[in-house]
Each structure stands twice: as C-alpha cells, then as structure tokens.
Amino acid sequence: MERDAGSNTLSVIVPVYRVAEYLPACLDDLLNQTYSDMEIILVDDGSPDESGVICDYYAEKDHRVRVVHKENGGVSSARNAGIEAATGYYMTFVDADDRVDVDAFSCIIRGMEQNACDLGLMGMDGKGSWKTSFTVDEVREAQSLLLEIVCAEWRASSCARIYIRSLVRGVRFDESLAMGEDMLYFWQAFRKSHRIYINESVNYHVVWRSDSATMANYSLKQLGDVESSRRIWRDCLTLGRLDVEQAAFARHTNTLLARTVQFMAYDDGRYTDRYGKLVNEIKEIQNILRQHSYKVSIRNHILIYTILYSPYSMIRPIFQFLWKNVVIGKR
Numbered sequence: 001m002e003r004d005a006g007s008n009t010l011s012v013i014v015p016v017y018r019v020a021e022y023l024p025a026c027l028d029d030l031l032n033q034t035y036s037d038m039e040i041i042l043v044d045d046g047s048p049d050e051s052g053v054i055c056d057y058y059a060e061k062d063h064r065v066r067v068v069h070k071e072n073g074g075v076s077s078a079r080n081a082g083i084e085a086a087t088g089y090y091m092t093f094v095d096a097d098d099r100v101d102v103d104a105f106s107c108i109i110r111g112m113e114q115n116a117c118d119l120g121l122m123g124m125d126g127k128g129s130w131k132t133s134f135t136v137d138e139v140r141e142a143q144s145l146l147l148e149i150v151c152a153e154w155r156a157s158s159c160a161r162i163y164i165r166s167l168v169r170g171v172r173f174d175e176s177l178a179m180g181e182d183m184l185y186f187w188q189a190f191r192k193s194h195r196i197y198i199n200e201s202v203n204y205h206v207v208w209r210s211d212s213a214t215m216a217n218y219s220l221k222q223l224g225d226v227e228s229s230r231r232i233w234r235d236c237l238t239l240g241r242l243d244v245e246q247a248a249f250a251r252h253t254n255t256l257l258a259r260t261v262q263f264m265a266y267d268d269g270r271y272t273d274r275y276g277k278l279v280n281e282i283k284e285i286q287n288i289l290r291q292h293s294y295k296v297s298i299r300n301h302i303l304i305y306t307i308l309y310s311p312y313s314m315i316r317p318i319f320q321f322l323w324k325n326v327v328i329g330k331r
Contacts, residue, residue, distance in 0.1 A: 007089050008037050008089055008090070008109070009037050009038065009039060009087065009088035009089055009090070010035060010037065010038045010039075010088050010089075010090040010091070010092060010105055010109065010162070011038075011039050011041060011082075011086035011087065011088035011090065011091045011092070011165060012030055012038055012039070012040045012041065012092055012093075012094055012105075013041050013043065013079055013082030013083065013086060013091065013092070013093050013094070014026070014027075014030075014040065014041065014042050014043065014082070014093075014094050014095070014096050015043050015045055015075045015078035015079050015082065015093075015095065015096065016042050016043060016044045016045060016047055016051045016052070016055060016078070016096045017044075017045040017046070017047045017051065017072070017075070017078070017096075018047050018048065018049050018051060019047070019049075019051050019096040019097045020047075020049045020050040020051045020054060022096060022097035022207060023051055023054050023055075023096050023097075024054060025099065026094065026095075026096050026097065026098060026099060026100075027040070027042075027054075027058050027065075029099050029100045029101075029102060030094065030100065031058075031062055031064070031065075032102050033100070033102055033103075033104070033105050033106065034102055034103045034105075034106040035103075035105035035106035035109060036064075038064050038088075038105070039064055039066060039086070039087065039088055040058075040062075040064055040065045040066070041066050041068065041082045041085050041086060042055040042058070042059070042065060042066070042067045042068070042096075043067075043068045043070065043078040043079070043081050043082045043085075044067060044068065044069045044070065045070060045071075045072050045073060045074070045075070045077065045078040046069075046070060046071045046072030046073075047072075051096070052067075052069060055067045055069075066085065068081055068082065068085055073175065074175060074178065075173075075181075076173035076174060076175040076177065076181045077173075077175050079093060079158070079173050080172050080173050080175065083172065086165060088165060089164065089165060089166075090109060090162050090163065090164060090165065091162070091163045091164075091165040091168070092105070092159070092161060092162045092163065093158045093159045093161075094159060094204075095159060095206075097207045098159065098204065098205060098206055098207050099204075099205040099207065100203075100204050100205065101122075101202045101203050101204075101205075103202055104122050104202040104203065104204065105162065107122070107199055107201070107202045108120035108121075108122050108162050108197065108199060108202065109162060111137065111139075111197040111199055112162065112197045115139045115195070115197055116195060117139060117195045117196055117197035118163075118164045118167055118193050118194055118195055118196075119142075119161065119162070119163060119164070119189070119190065119193040119195075119196045119197070120161065120162040120196070120197045120198075120199075121160065121161055121196060121197070121198045121199075121200075122160050122161075122162075122199060122200065122202050122203065122204055123160070123199075123200030123201065123202060123203040123204065124157065124159070124160040124203065124204045124206060125203050125204075125205055125206065135198045135199070135200050136199055136200060136201045137198075137199050137201075138197075138198045138199070139195065139196070139197055139198075140195075140196045140198060141194070141195060141196075142190065142191075142193050142194050142195065142196055145190075145196055146239070146241060146244045147241075147243055147244050147247055149187070149190055150232070150236065150244050150247045150248045150251060151247050151251065152251065156182060156183035156186060156187075157182045157183075157186060158173075158182045158185045158186050158189070159182075159204055160204035161186065161189070163189055167189075167192050167193065168188075168189045168192055171185060171188045171189050171192070172185075173185050174228075176224075177224035177225075177227060177228060178219070178221030178222070178224050179221055179222050179223075179224040179225045179228075180224040180225030180226070180227060180228030180229070181224065181228065183225060183228045183229070183232070184228040184231060184232065187232050187235070191235070220271060220274060222259065222262070223259050223263070223274075223278075225255055225259070226252075226255055226256050226259050226281070229248075229251055229252040229255040229256070230252050230256075232248055232251075232252070233245075233248040233249050233251070233252040235248075236248040236249075246294055246295065249288070249294045249296075250294070250295070250296055250297075253285055253296050253300055254296075254300065256278070256281055256282065256285065257282070257300055257303045257304070257307075259278075260275075260278045260279075260282065260307060261303070261319050261322075261323065262323065263275060263278060264312075264315065264316045264319040264320065264323075265319050265320045265322075265323030265324065266323075267316065275312065279307065279308065282304055282307055282308060283308060285304065286304055286308065
C-alpha cells in the first residue's frame with residue numbers, strides 16, 4: 001500500500017449510459033466535494049443520448065474530470081475501463097444517477113488514514129433501505145465483519161465504499177453477469193481488506209429509476225445474482241468459519257429460490273429450458289441439505305419441496321398471483 005509522498009488522490013469511477021437527465025446533478029456533487037484531490041473518470045459506455053456530450057462539457061470545465069468514450073459493453077465493462085484508467089491511491093465507484101453528500105469522501109478518507117484502515121464504508125440510502133441503526137466512526141477488523149457482510153447487513157454494492165486501489169488491483173467486475181456483479185466485486189475486494197473504517201453519518205444516495213438495470217422489467221439476466229451468491233458461498237468454504245459458511249449457504253438458497261419464483265411469475269413459456277436448469281440447482285441444494293448440517297428456513301424447505309415435486313403447470317399460476325399481489329403489491 002505504498003504511495004508517492006503527498007499522493008492522496010481519489011479516483012472516482014462513474015459509468016455513464018443514458019443518464020443525461022441525472023448526470024449533471026451527480027457531477028456537481030462530485031466537483032463540490034470537500035475532498036478536492038480527485039480524478040473523476042467518466043466512462044461513456046456508448047450512450048445514445050446526450051450523456052457523452054455532458055461528460056465532455058464537464059471535462060472542459062474542470063481539469064479533474066477525464067472522459068473515456070467506448071463502445072457499449074455494459075456497466076461492468078465500463079467500470080473495468082475506469083479501473084484501467086485510474087491512477088489514484090484511493091478508488092471509489094459512483095453511479096451516474098446517484099447523489100453523494102459533499103463531505104462524504106473527506107470524512108471516510110480521514111477516518112481511514114487516522115485509523116490505518118484499508119477499506120472505508122459510508123452510509124447508503126434509497127428505496128429498499130432496511131437498516132434502522134447506523135454505525136458512526138467505528139473501526140472493525142475484517143474477520144469480525146465477515147458474518148455481517150455475508151448476511152447482507154451491509155448493502156451488497158461496490159458503491160459507497162472507498163478502496164485502496166493497489167490492494168484491489170487484481171479485482172474486476174465479471175462482465176458475464178448483468179446482475180449480482182456489484183455483490184461479487186464488493187465481496188472480493190472486502191476479502192483483500194484487513195481493517196475497515198465505517199461511518200454512516202455521511203451518505204451515498206441511491207436514486208431508483210423504473211428504467212434502471214435493477215428496476216427494469218424481468219429479464220433472464222437477473223439470474224446473475226444466483227451465480228454471484230453461489231461463488232461467495234463457495235469462497236466461504238475456505239474460511240474455516242462454520243457460521244459464515246452456513247450464512248452464505250442460506251443466502252445463496254434464498255437468492256436461488258427467490259429468483260426461481262420470480263422466473264415463474266414472469267415466464268410466458270419461452271424459457272422452459274432455463275426453468276429445468278433452476279430445478280437442477282434446487283435439487284443440488286436439497287442434496288447438500290441432506291449431507292450437511294446446514295439450515296434453511298421452514299419457508300424455504302416448503303418452497304424446495306413445492307418446486308421439486310409439483311407440476312410446473314400447476315404452481316406457475318399460483319406464484320404469478322403471489323408475486324403480483326404480495327411482492328409487487330408491497331412496493
């Protein structure tokens with residue numbers, strides 16, 4: 001984690017695609033940060049709207065802004081391009097439609113430096129936030145935080161974190177995953193960290209849009225987080241922590257079953273082959289439960305039994321009704 005004398009530059013990587021309406025507010029937040037030693041790397045991922053023009057305008061306006069124009073490859077490809085372009089000692093990711101408190105970066109970096117930490121976590125709010133208590137100015141050893149990370153007590157996002165770039169140099173976003181890539185990147189980066197600074201008194205504000213990647217209409221791409229949760233569970237097998245291993249397995253089971261139910265709720269008959277693959281994965285879960293002391297909820301036991309032993313034509317309309325009237329109805 002060596003650095004040049006006086007080098008405290010923070011590389012802020014912003015993937016940009018069809019966000020012309022939101023990008024100026026995001027960039028104004030970044031340029032007004034009380035932490036001024038920054039390079040803001042805007043990766044225009046072949047955006048068809050005016051986003052690329054806005055990027056170039058801000059680059060002319062402030063020397064700290066750099067623009068990378070590339071062909072469209074998806075958000076993971078854009079973030080990876082930003083990582084390749086980054087030169088700072090610190091590194092963070094900001095989505096172009098989100099907002100950041102103007103003192104967030106200075107607060108977290110100050111805490112990291114004062115406490116010799118190699119990862120910093122700030123607060124993260126927005127639709128879907130579930131936390132009711134918040135951590136302010138706390139230092140944790142990474143080992144003591146493993147269970148909380150696996151149990152998703154910290155939002156599974158690569159944003160709202162400040163990394164030491166050299167420490168996570170080899171970590172990249174998996175470009176084959178359209179969802180779950182955030183969760184996997186954060187886990188892999190966290191696994192390289194040793195000492196964590198946490199301060200949720202400053203916030204990264206998630207702006208939820210109906211047309212964003214996480215809120216768009218159903219797509220098979222949403223099954224990507226099943227693969228992410230599986231990889232995290234497999235990695236936990238190497239830790240020698242039965243509690244963490246159990247929690248990671250339970251989380252993977254939750255993810256797999258939730259995505260299977262969602263699949264049935266939206267399936268119009270085009271994806272029969274994919275359903276068969278999901279069923280096989282659930283059979284694997286059932287076999288693991290028979291062979292190990294892992295535990296899952298009674299609800300998940302019922303779901304496993306129902307999906308494996310009931311005709312698809314019978315249970316699909318039931319799950320379609322429940323998803324529409326219970327899950328969607330609560331949003």
